[in-house]
Amino acid sequence: MLTTIAQVGxxxxxxxxxxxxxxxxxxxxxxxxxxxxxxxxxxxxVVVKAEVAENVWENASQLTQESSLYITGVVRADDxxxxxxxLTVTGVEIIQIAQEYPISLKEHGVDxxxxxxxxxxxxxxxRAVMAIRSEVIRAVYEYFHENGFVKVDPPILTPTSAEGxxxxxxxxxxxxxxxxxxxxxLYMEAAAMAxxxxxxxxxxxxxxxxxxxxxxxxxxMIEPEMAFVDHEENLRxxxxxxxxVVQSVLKNCQRExxxxxxxxxxxxxxxxxxxxxxxxxxIKLLQEKGSEIKWGDxxxxxxxxxxxxxxxxxxxxxxxxxxxxxxxxxxxxERPEVVLCAxxxxxxxxxEIIGGSQRIDDPELLEKRFAEHELSEEAYRWYLDxxxxxxxxxxxxxxxxxxxxxxICGLDHVRExxxxxxxxxxxxP
Ligand code: 4AD
Numbered sequence: 001m002l003t004t005i006a007q008v009g010x011x012x013x014x015x016x017x018x019x020x021x022x023x024x025x026x027x028x029x030x031x032x033x034x035x036x037x038x039x040x041x042x043x044x045x046v047v048v049k050a051e052v053a054e055n056v057w058e059n060a061s062q063l064t065q066e067s068s069l070y071i072t073g074v075v076r077a078d079d080x081x082x083x084x085x086x087l088t089v090t091g092v093e094i095i096q097i098a099q100e101y102p103i104s105l106k107e108h109g110v111d112x113x114x115x116x117x118x119x120x121x122x123x124x125x126x127r128a129v130m131a132i133r134s135e136v137i138r139a140v141y142e143y144f145h146e147n148g149f150v151k152v153d154p155p156i157l158t159p160t161s162a163e164g165x166x167x168x169x170x171x172x173x174x175x176x177x178x179x180x181x182x183x184x185x186l187y188m189e190a191a192a193m194a195x196x197x198x199x200x201x202x203x204x205x206x207x208x209x210x211x212x213x214x215x216x217x218x219x220x221m222i223e224p225e226m227a228f229v230d231h232e233e234n235l236r237x238x239x240x241x242x243x244x245v246v247q248s249v250l251k252n253c254q255r256e257x258x259x260x261x262x263x264x265x266x267x268x269x270x271x272x273x274x275x276x277x278x279x280x281x282x283i284k285l286l287q288e289k290g291s292e293i294k295w296g297d298x299x300x301x302x303x304x305x306x307x308x309x310x311x312x313x314x315x316x317x318x319x320x321x322x323x324x325x326x327x328x329x330x331x332x333x334e335r336p337e338v339v340l341c342a343x344x345x346x347x348x349x350x351x352e353i354i355g356g357s358q359r360i361d362d363p364e365l366l367e368k369r370f371a372e373h374e375l376s377e378e379a380y381r382w383y384l385d386x387x388x389x390x391x392x393x394x395x396x397x398x399x400x401x402x403x404x405x406x407x408i409c410g411l412d413h414v415r416e417x418x419x420x421x422x423x424x425x426x427x428x429p
Contacts, residue, residue, distance in 0.1 A: 117421070189225055
């Protein structure tokens with residue numbers, strides 16, 4: 001019967017058979033140590049020449065890096081082994097002897113690794129990142145499922161923009177123009193008016209000409225939208241949601257976090273309520289630190305890091321100037337020059353992970369915004385309808401999956417957080 005490396009603990013003392021690849025090999029002449037991986041984990045197989053049939057020893061000797069095989073062996077618990085177990089090998093069935101593998105166990109440059117992303121994914125570090133990404137997604141679904149949200153899938157092909165027109169991906173839709181979705185938000189607002197509390201999770205496209213550690217052209221966003229929820233409650237939901245995700249990874253991915261050598265001290269703080277700072281105070285803070293930033297400017301990544309460094313948890317920057325934010329954000333009732341919005345900035349320099357706001361619910365103000373932002377009212381007629389037929393206060397937010405995974409894993413670039421990153425001038429593989 002076939003088993004997996006992750007399950008060997010259930011078979012201590014028994015003989016098991018595992019489909020796997022050779023990751024690395026050492027030999028002392030009389031003993032071969034096979035480092036094996038099967039996707040579910042890594043384990044060492046020990047082949048002792050004096051104890052196995054001749055063809056087993058020969059097959060093991062032939063194995064090159066990334067050769068595929070079925071290994072048979074007896075499971076032994078071993079505290080010194082990283083996985084806690086070792087295999088005393090009794091059989092080696094070769095599936096294929098791999099050709100010379102381009103990724104050696106030495107260091108490689110990033111461009112080389114990116115060109116070989118399809119193979120790079122096989123390394124322990126990349127496996128750990130993908131497993132944590134998967135756990136984040138599982139925890140996202142769990143949080144919303146347990147809190148009464150309905151999953152709704154907004155369209156990918158859209159006739160208009162949701163987040164400004166500068167980074168739209170254009171395509172033809174028969175005779176019409178269309179754009180790949182920049183955000184599902186506007187559709188999620190319609191869904192919230194039908195279903196109350198909803199969320200989406202899907203790919204998002206932004207033709208951003210920025211080559212930074214935080215920008216992807218195609219990324220995945222989680223976008224909840226909630227009827228009858230105001231700015232304050234929106235922030236409380238974000239705190240509970242992000243805490244749930246981080247704590248789930250800490251609980252279920254200890255092995256992966258260890259592989260990544262992630263210091264998890266600060267991640268453990270991610271519970272309860274998060275600190276808040278207004279945009280006004282954040283500007284003052286930066287000015288005190290010698291920055292030339294002025295009221296009305298947007299923050300760059302270094303500004304965000306300076307602000308985040310003041311706190312040991314994610315921090316909300318609230319009430320940005322109306323001028324620099326999206327058309328749909330609701331103005332502060334006493335200070336219309338700022339909006340009821342917040343960005344959540346991750347600690348340790350990982351930057352903005354969430355953008356969210358309370359939405360304009362007044363049809364007249366929304367029409368005014370269409371004019372100010374030169375958006376065709378005809379194209380957004382359906383969106384205006386949401387304010388004509390039973391408008392209610394409502395709020396929502398968008399969490400960027402890759403930036404969140406980069407933060408939790410402690411990676412300095414988002415390119416490792418997605419299986420096949422689409423970045424400026426990189427479409428291969
Ligand atoms: O702040 P953004 O642009 O917000 C929206 O799109 C809203 N419509 C969301 C909503 O309220 N429903 O983007 C939200 C998050 C950012 O905080 C960031 O984590 C991520 O999406 N993000 C990116 N991640 C990777 N690469 C990019 N180019 C990203 N742009 C945004």
